[in-house]
Amino acid sequence: MPLDSAAIAILEKVSTATLTTVLLKKGLRNVWMRGTRPLREGQPRVVGPAFTMRFVPAREDLATPASWASPISTRAAIEDMPEGAVAVIDAMGISDAGVFGDILCARMSRRKVAAMVTDGVVRDVTGVRSTGLSVWCNGVAAPPSVAGLTFVGWQQPIGCGGVAVFPGDIVVADDDGAVLIPAALLDEVLAEAPEQERAEAWIMDEVARDVPLSGLYPMNEATRARYEAWKRGG
Template sequence: MDASVKDALMGVTTATLTTVLLKKGVRFCYVAAARPIVPGPTRRIVGPAFTLRFTPTREDLATVESWSSPTSTRAAIEAMPEGCVAIADAMGSTQAGIFGDILCARMAKRGVAGLVTDGMVRDGAGVIGTGLPVFCQGYVAPASVAALNFVGWQETIGCGGVTVVPGDIVVADQDGAVIIPAALLEAVTEAAVEQERLEAWIMGEVEKGLALPGLYPPNAETKARYEQSR
């Protein structure tokens, strides 16, 4: 993605993005259940979506041997370009971890920006130790094949209630992960940067003791004062 757009989005919160996308008619953009694996302040990640899809396990398909197949999570990781955000549809399953520490370490080595999933990972301490930003429901012991069957990558998926198309933009921070449709990227980025500026100014007015009615959301008079301040 364009470096200037990425830099701009690195300064925009996911909370702001959900509001901007709502104004543009996109209601389902927030990936439910994808939280930072380490709670608290989290480095924001921005990058194009590299999608992965799991289905419910089937005993003849989801085997330990399947990890060596051409259609495997291992093969998918080797196809991930530097700077992408891997986003995996695990159907919200909490019964197994889709990736463990070795796979996350390989992703980090390849320069993948982060991993987002509506499911779980395994080897929690090891995954955290890789330094790869991970947004998920948590971590468990069982391997993916215990509950899930990996079926492919770089196709349209549903993750945490959001449709994700390869190349959409993923932004994730301590509040979770948001998907920006690729076709709306420039318009959303421009509006989000301006929204951040406006809200920073409004916060300054609140700290001065101003009341909220007419200030947030701003009425015509407030907007005029804001424009004058710029």
């Protein structure tokens, strides 16, 4: 299901660091996808529903260039991606075979896919950067995916960077990497995350005024009262 514009507008203003704090308070510790680093500096924060893709280890009878024309292929999966989705790719952290290169990323960009997130690596990195697609990955490698991976399907539960990802979960990615918001918790996060961000911005202003951390972060009762008064006055 597409994510509505109001939810996107809220989450585009909330850092992944803040989201991990909000989710930690709800008991979720494992939401940051390990090995998901921005491919380019300055990529804007991206928000979108997860479109999942899954690789398993390469098997010689399946991981061949001929498999690229199969009905179950990365090419077919890309043609199924909706506009605004974040493609989340389970590559099991394999770092010596690129999941996608420039041609596939260019097609994703043409289909207005919001971003690609993977615990694997990409190839044709100069070309990938030129497509304009926002990519979070674990590095680059020249060999194609079939050198180390077998593609087995899309839109099924996967693991990416040690995090369980279900189709339709919400992904937010920025300079700190990619974080998952379970779809069932989205409304709660939308209600709470902006306030967490606002409170931390106020705390930063207090630090700039040379206020000691004790009682400030986390806020004690007196500091909380000052903060609430500031909100009423603002």
